[in-house]
Amino acid sequence: MNNKISVFWFRRDLRLEDNTAFYHALASEKPVLPIFIFDDEILEKLPKNDARVTFIYNTLKTIDEELKKVGSSLLILKGNPINVWKKLVVNYEIETVFFNKDYEPYAIKRDKEVATFLTAEGINCNAYKDQVIFEENEVLKKDGTPYTVYTPYKNQWLSLFKSGKDIVMHDCKAYKTQLLQYTFKFPELSELGFIKSTIQVKPYNLLELEAYKEVRDFPALDKTSYLSPHLRFGLVSIRQMVIKALETNATFLSELIWREFFMQILYHFPKVVTENFKEKYNAVAWRNNEQEFEKWCKGETGYPIVDAGMRELNTTGYMHNRVRMITASFLCKHLLIDWRWGEAYFAEKLLDYELASNNGNWQWAASTGCDAVPYFRIFNPAEQLKKFDKDLIYTKKWVSDLDELAYPQPMVDHKFARERALKSYKEV
Structure with missing residues (x-):
């Protein structure tokens, strides 16, 4: 037998x-x-x-x-x-x-x-x-080397995608007849050494993708798809998500392509896990003040939009994407704290933590990564607040003490911090 x-x-x-x-x-x-x-x-x-x-x-x-x-x-x-x-x-x-x-x-x-x-x-x-449409060696330059700039990678990705040969859906209905017929005891969470978290992953919502480009930068609107944890752990198929994005919104599709761009960067340049992609920035003189880092982690910087983001993260495991950029820029450029500190903190807290994207986006914010924001681009948190949450709806949701005397003064002056960061980066 x-x-x-x-x-x-x-x-x-x-x-x-x-x-x-x-x-x-x-x-x-x-x-x-x-x-x-x-x-x-x-x-x-x-x-x-x-x-x-x-x-x-x-x-x-x-x-x-x-x-x-x-x-x-x-x-x-x-x-x-x-x-x-x-x-x-x-x-x-x-x-x-x-x-x-x-x-x-x-x-x-x-x-x-x-x-x-x-x-x-x-x-x-x-x-x-x-977990990807194109894996590590499928989107390469003509000379066979990996792309390190997003836009040409995206263009080649789209060109390959339009050929259609890699988009094959797999009908798994056969599982109803093909599985081993045996019932195993499903363990309790405690048997695995864990206890139930009070933080819950929200269901994803793709109903409003048509307006994604127009609404995605405004955290108070709460128009985020909440797709990322589901994509991270494969509860949804990337093929189905890309086809949905093609039908509804090019900006959303672009975000999915960024995900694969960072994955192939991590594959071809594994040093980025612990090192700067752009080696010249190894010489940045990070201040790495532990007390200042602690204030950033707790959302006690005195900059409301930064504090709102960090408190949202600490409470829910989520942070709005625009606010992620603001908080990351603040840590690296206002406080001159090594991006690796922030990346590790996000890795610990984010429900959608995924190594390639987290690393890629932190190095983007710190200007040390491939195709990163220029070092002289430094977000002004006060201006970002005016632009993206002018009515303070998002900010007051998370910074309940905003109008109280106990709310801290800004921990560093923006103009001073900007000039200090520019000086530090210019020196390398």
């Missing part, structure tokens, strides 16, 4: 529809065991009430409930991935493992280690493109 099975490994693709590797697993003609591994390498760095872990857990529970309707279920595992796989190959007669590619440095290293182990065990290992 042949008891061989296929295994599908969920990672940042937490959905049952239009999921590339899942589709191919279902087509393998072997019963498919779906698994998810809570990776200790990642989890041990997180607080026990991390909102993203709660979000992933709840999403997996929903998937498990869907699978149970057809007599199957999701096997939840925890540990170092290679150790988990060593146990799996003992417990199951696995013929092929299917998963979708991940392009971050840690994920590349992990997947190579797992694939090497599985191959040595005589198990096929099939990886697929899924």
Whole structure:
């Protein structure tokens, strides 16, 4: 009797529809065991009430409930991935493992280690493109090198996209008949070493994308799609989102292309995780004042739009995109604090934290990254407030003490800070 099975490994693709590797697993003609591994390498760095872990857990529970309707279920595992796989190959007669590619440095290293182990065990290992339209080596310059400027990358991306060959939707309805018929106990969150977060991920809303360009810079309007955490963890298909953007708004599509631009930058230039893309800025004399950093983190800078953004982040795990630019610019240029400090803080707090975009956008704000804002462009927080929240609706929502005597004075004068930043950058 042949008891061989296929295994599908969920990672940042937490959905049952239009999921590339899942589709191919279902087509393998072997019963498919779906698994998810809570990776200790990642989890041990997180607080026990991390909102993203709660979000992933709840999403997996929903998937498990869907699978149970057809007599199957999701096997939840925890540990170092290679150790988990060593146990799996003992417990199951696995013929092929299917998963979708991940392009971050840690994920590349992990997947190579797992694939090497599985191959040595005589198990096929099939990886697929899924979280992007074009992966690392598909949008290149004519000489075969990666783009480091966004606009030509975008133009080439669109040109390739219009050829249409890479936009294939995957109908995964076969999961209703092809899955391994077995019911696993779904663990409690506490069994994984975590507790439920009070911060919730909002459902995404694409109903108002037509006006995205006109409304996206005004935080009080709250017209954000809230798509990013869902895209980050793969609850939605990038293919469906790009097609939706094509139908509704070119500006929104451009944001999705920025996401892939930063992903390929991270892949081709992994040094950016810890270093400036533009090496000349290694000589910037960051002040790195810890007390000032603490005020920025708490939203106590005395600049209302900066404080509103930081308090929104600390309370909800979200921050409006325009305000992200203002808060990041303030940290790097008004306070001359290393972008890596801010990037690490956002990584800890943002529900939609994704290494490539977070790193790329912080280096953009600090003028140290590829295709970054020029070093002499320094946002004036008071002018940004007038321009994007003149009625203080967003600001007062988060800075409830704005009109009180206890609200701090600006921690640094804008004109002084601007001149100090210009001097520091010019010196390099």
